[in-house]
Amino acid sequence: MREYESIFVLNPDVSDAQVDAEVDKIREFVTSKKGEVTEVQKWGRRKLAYEIGKNREGNYTLIRFQSDSMVPQELERRYRLNENMIRFLTVLYEKPSIPEERPERRSDEDDEDDDV
Amino acid sequence: MPKFRGPRSPKRKFCKLCFEKVTVVDYKDDRKLQRFLTDHGKIVPRRISGTCSHHQSQVTQAIKRARFLALLPYTSDQIR
Numbered sequence: 001m002r003e004y005e006s007i008f009v010l011n012p013d014v015s016d017a018q019v020d021a022e023v024d025k026i027r028e029f030v031t032s033k034k035g036e037v038t039e040v041q042k043w044g045r046r047k048l049a050y051e052i053g054k055n056r057e058g059n060y061t062l063i064r065f066q067s068d069s070m071v072p073q074e075l076e077r078r079y080r081l082n083e084n085m086i087r088f089l090t091v092l093y094e095k096p097s098i099p100e101e102r103p104e105r106r107s108d109e110d111d112e113d114d115d116v
Numbered sequence: 117m118p119k120f121r122g123p124r125s126p127k128r129k130f131c132k133l134c135f136e137k138v139t140v141v142d143y144k145d146d147r148k149l150q151r152f153l154t155d156h157g158k159i160v161p162r163r164i165s166g167t168c169s170h171h172q173s174q175v176t177q178a179i180k181r182a183r184f185l186a187l188l189p190y191t192s193d194q195i196r
Contacts, residue, residue: 007144007185009185009186048186049146049183049186049187049188049189049190050186050189050190052186058186060185062144087184087185087186089181089184089185091143091181094140095139095140096140096142097137097138097139097140
């Protein structure tokens with residue numbers, strides 16, 4: 001089991017309900033393979049940095065899930081079947097860095113913060 | 117002995133990501149990645165930005181992923 005992160009970009013003309021349907025389909029598929037969807041982020045419509053097949057905007061959705069390594073492969077195959085799909089990327093999830101750690105660490109090291 | 121760095125950059129370069137203690141460069145954060153791109157959308161080389169090799173390779177990877185997802189441009193004239 002590993003944690004993956006998949007972003008897909010749908011045609012800007014698709015409705016919100018269609019996006020939800022796609023998310024549900026993925027969730028169903030991942031759970032059927034004994035995986036688990038841990039996070040779904042709908043970014044909504046966003047301007048593309050460049051044109052992709054006459055599209056200037058895209059509907060972005062992020063899905064994070066834990067599963068076996070066969071799942072992403074099969075998931076991408078399913079993505080390709082969807083005609084509204086303009087881009088997708090599935091990568092291993094990496095824990096983001098926590099910027100809050102820095103001031104905390106500093107107060108331990110520095111003797112200057114003697115305001116208490 | 118400090119190396120002569122030219123009249124325009126008297127200060128020593130340092131890795132901004134090390135300074136901020138970034139452990140993972142996020143490819144989804146196009147705003148933060150923007151500062152590692154030139155106006156034309158090219159990746160700024162280490163010798164200019166001062167980024168350490170560890171972070172530069174992460175930045176490069178992240179920018180390439182972001183470009184594929186059309187979060188960042190490959191070149192600036194693709195907008196026109």
